[in-house]
Each structure stands twice: as structure tokens, then as C-alpha cells.
Amino acid sequence: xxxxxxxxxxxxxxxxxxxxxxxxxxxxxxxxxxxxxxxxxxxxxxxxxxxxxxxxxxxxxxxxxxxxxxxxxxxxxxxxxxxxxxxxxxxxxxxxxxxxxxxxxxxxxxxxxxxxxxxxxxxxxxxxxxxxxxxxxxxxxxxxxxxxxxx
Numbered sequence: 001x002x003x004x005x006x007x008x009x010x011x012x013x014x015x016x017x018x019x020x021x022x023x024x025x026x027x028x029x030x031x032x033x034x035x036x037x038x039x040x041x042x043x044x045x046x047x048x049x050x051x052x053x054x055x056x057x058x059x060x061x062x063x064x065x066x067x068x069x070x071x072x073x074x075x076x077x078x079x080x081x082x083x084x085x086x087x088x089x090x091x092x093x094x095x096x097x098x099x100x101x102x103x104x105x106x107x108x109x110x111x112x113x114x115x116x117x118x119x120x121x122x123x124x125x126x127x128x129x130x131x132x133x134x135x136x137x138x139x140x141x142x143x144x145x146x147x148x149x150x151x
Contacts, residue, residue, distance in 0.1 A: 001091065007048070011045045052068050063091065074108070
């Protein structure tokens with residue numbers, strides 16, 4: 001397995017993986033209109049202009065991906081995903097480490113849904129701490145986590 005920068009030519013395969021990987025999130029919230037499931041190919045292709053997109057590849061098949069962009073000293077991490085058949089094998093951790101290595105002098109920030117306990121626990125294991133919760137609806141919040149830059 002290797003982790004490398006993705007190119008816009010990978011967008012279609014990454015979008016297919018994204019729609020598969022985020023189904024479990026949609027099921028938690030009983031909402032299949034979440035952004036990862038409705039993002040278009042064009043929207044994803046446009047993200048290559050201002051995001052670093054990584055891919056985890058086994059035998060020329062993308063089985064994981066993550067995106068990041070840096071603004072004013074903060075690296076915003078998003079769309080960390082691993083194919084359901086390849087989860088719990090350390091691939092997510094390798095993708096996170098790769099992003100942090102690409103943006104070594106940054107503070108890191110990401111978010112997930114408040115009911116996504118598995119994701120929150122995973123991010124905490126990576127050294128991230130909750131610093132904000134934003135209520136979206138009466139039964140749904142986004143949890144923002146950060147990891148401060150190492151001194």
C-alpha cells in the first residue's frame with residue numbers, strides 16, 4: 001500500500017469511494033443528503049485547485065483518501081475516508097500522518113458529526129481535542145477538533 005498525492009484524473013474514483021465510505025455516516029443520521037454523498041464530480045475536481053488530495057492505493061485501486069488546505073497557519077483536514085473493506089488496518093492513521101507531514105508547521109483542524117463516536121475516538125487517538133460544537137439542527141451538531149502544532 002502506498003500513499004501519494006492524487007491528481008484530478010483520480011477524482012472519479014475518489015468520488016465513488018467517498019459515496020461508499022460515507023454511507024455509514026448517512027445511516028447514523030438517517031440523512032442521505034449529507035455533503036459527501038451529494039458532492040458532484042465537478043465540485044471535487046475544483047477542489048484540486050486549492051486542496052492537497054492524497055490517496056491510499058493498493059494494486060492500482062484507491063482504497064483511501066483525505067483532503068487538506070492551509071489558511072493562515074491552520075491546516076483544514078477533510079474527507080478522510082477508507083474503503084469499508086480496508087478499515088481498521090491503520091490506513092486512516094497513515095493518511096493523517098501524511099497530511100501532517102505535508103503541513104508540519106500548522107495547527108490542524110477537522111470536524112465530524114456529533115453522533116460519529118467512532119470518528120471522534122479515532123481523532124482523539126491521533127492527538128486531536130474537541131474545541132467547539134456547532135448545533136446544526138435540534139438533534140445534530142458538528143464537533144470541531146484541533147491538534148496544535150508541535151513546538
